[in-house]
Amino acid sequence: xxxxxxxxxxxxxxxxxxxxxxxxxxxxxxxxxxxxxxxxxxxxxxxxxxxxxxxxxxxxxxxxxxxxxxxxxxxxxxxxxxxxxxxxxxxxxxxxxxxxxxxxxxxxxxxxxxxxxxxxxxxxxxxxxxxxxxxxxxxxxxxxxxxxxxxxxxxxxxxxxxxxxxxxxxxxxxxxxxxxxxxxxxxxxxxxxxxxxxxxxxxxxxxxxxxxxxxxxxxxxxxxxxxxxxxxxxxxxxxxxxxxxxxxxxxxxxxxxxxxxxxxxxxxxxxxxxxxxxxxxxxxxxxxxxxxxxxxxxxxxxxxxxxxxxxxxxxxxxxxxxxx
Numbered sequence: 001x002x003x004x005x006x007x008x009x010x011x012x013x014x015x016x017x018x019x020x021x022x023x024x025x026x027x028x029x030x031x032x033x034x035x036x037x038x039x040x041x042x043x044x045x046x047x048x049x050x051x052x053x054x055x056x057x058x059x060x061x062x063x064x065x066x067x068x069x070x071x072x073x074x075x076x077x078x079x080x081x082x083x084x085x086x087x088x089x090x091x092x093x094x095x096x097x098x099x100x101x102x103x104x105x106x107x108x109x110x111x112x113x114x115x116x117x118x119x120x121x122x123x124x125x126x127x128x129x130x131x132x133x134x135x136x137x138x139x140x141x142x143x144x145x146x147x148x149x150x151x152x153x154x155x156x157x158x159x160x161x162x163x164x165x166x167x168x169x170x171x172x173x174x175x176x177x178x179x180x181x182x183x184x185x186x187x188x189x190x191x192x193x194x195x196x197x198x199x200x201x202x203x204x205x206x207x208x209x210x211x212x213x214x215x216x217x218x219x220x221x222x223x224x225x226x227x228x229x230x231x232x233x234x235x236x237x238x239x240x241x242x243x244x245x246x247x248x249x250x251x252x253x254x255x256x257x258x259x260x261x262x263x264x265x266x267x268x269x270x271x272x273x274x275x276x277x278x279x280x281x282x283x284x285x286x287x288x289x290x291x292x293x294x295x296x297x298x299x300x301x302x303x304x305x306x307x308x309x310x311x312x313x314x315x316x317x318x319x320x321x322x323x324x
Contacts, residue, residue, distance in 0.1 A: 013145035014044065016126060016161065020051050020154040042156075047144040051156050052130055056149070057173075060133035074137075076277050077111060085117045087272040089166055089214070093123060096212055097163060105162045107152055107203055108170035110134060112141040119143050126162075128155065153198050160208035167203060167215045169227065172246050174199045184228060184237065188244040196247075200255045204263070204322060213320040216270065220246035221311035226279060236279075241311075249309035252318050261322060267309035268317040269300035 017026055019035035019042075026033040032041040033049060043050045066074070093102055102123050106114045109127030111134065118125035125143070128150040138147045150156050152170065175192030179185045189195065203213055218227050225237040225246060239245070249267060256265045273296075276289035292314070299307045307313055 013047070014049055016146075017049055017051075017148065017156045018158050020150060020156040023158060046139055048135060048138055049145075049148040049156070050135070051148060051150040051154075055130075055151075056132040056135075057130045058132055060131070060136065062136055074111070078113060079275060079277060081111060081113045082117065083275045084168060084273060085114050085121075088270070089114075089168075090118065090121050090123075091272075092214065093164055102164060103162045105155075105157070105165045105203075105206060107155070107165055107167045108173075109147070110169075112138045112143075112147050114166075115143045115146055116141055119146075126157075128152065153195065153202055155202055155206050157206045159205055160211075162207050163211045165203045165207050165211075165213045167213065169217060171196065171199065171215055171217045171252075172220075172228075176245055186228075186243065186245040192244065196251075197255055197258055200259055204259055204261055204320075207322050209322055209324040211322050213322070215252065215316075215318045215320065216273070217316055218246045219311065219314055219316045220248040220251070222314040224314065226314065235282075247316065249316060249318075252316070256320060263323060264321045266319050267313075268319055269296050269305070269308050269313075270315045270317050271296040271300045273315070273317070 014028070014033060017033060018024060019026055019038055019040065021038045021040065022035065024035055024037045026035055026042070028034075029041070031045070032043050034041045042053075093104060104118055104123045104125045106118070106125060106127040109115060109129050110131075112127055112129075115125045115127040119142075126146045126148070128148050130149060130151055135149055138144055141147060148156060152174070175189050175195035177187045177189060179187070200215075207213055218225050220243065221241050223238060223241070225239050228245075229235050229237055241248075253265060256263060271293075274292070276285070276292060279285045279289055279292075282288070295313075298304045299313060309316065309318075
């Protein structure tokens with residue numbers, strides 16, 4: 001159901017949003033979206049709606065100068081985003097929905113480039129994130145009006161608004177506190193399980209029946225984490241399977257079972273998902289990258305598909321179908 005929304009010329013294009021607190025309609029004002037029921041205003045700056053109310057995932061300031069290694073990591077992320085959409089998710093969406101006009105949410109969209117790219121490929125795409133750094137990056141994006149700062153546990157969209165939701169590298173960050181003092185470390189919060197359950201419930205809420213959710217994340221049962229590093233240059237990190245940071249296939253199954261929805265789950269190969277750019281800078285990068293590509297190719301085919309959810313696979317891709 002499309003929300004009742006009266007756009008103004010200054011913030012036209014934000015009609016998809018509803019109040020994340022009561023899910024009621026929003027009224028357009030010159031620099032805000034207003035919920036009459038909650039008596040809350042949500043700021044709109046340069047076309048970007050902010051439902052976070054100043055509470056962000058990070059402490060980034062526009063006056064802050066990022067160090068060179070951080071800039072390198074952002075460049076790697078940019079190239080990785082392009083590969084993620086062009087070579088992996090766009091083909092998945094196209095096969096699933098057979099060319100129909102498809103609404104997609106990139107939940108935890110990072111730099112926002114995926115929204116521009118997916119729109120160019122013919123999908124109606126929105127993106128949300130809760131980072132002040134991302135808000136700064138989004139000002140360069142063309143589809144800024146489809147990028148919003150929002151808590152993924154309270155999304156500003158009506159029930160069943162999307163055909164597909166992509167949650168890429170997000171689940172592991174739900175219900176944990178992360179530190180870099182100076183080495184990277186993670187501490188699970190007491191209500192981690194409940195937060196992750198709420199996250200899955202919320203993305204299930206905004207996808208229609210017959211729609212699909214893809215959740216991808218490093219595998220907590222694989223002993224090496226190539227994606228969360230002790231330094232910004234991406235050195236692999238060894239970790240305990242008891243760390244309670246990276247999700248496992250078993251944890252995702254338990255979350256799905258507890259959702260109270262008629263849904264099905266399977267694990268896919270991440271074939272084509274990665275460029276292996278950071279790994280390739282290491283002395284062992286070329287043989288390790290080649291081995292990774294071969295393994296991802298193997299588990300894309302029966303009977304090896306069962307290994308996609310196993311501890312042998314360093315990166316999980318869960319496909320969740322919300323049945324009608």
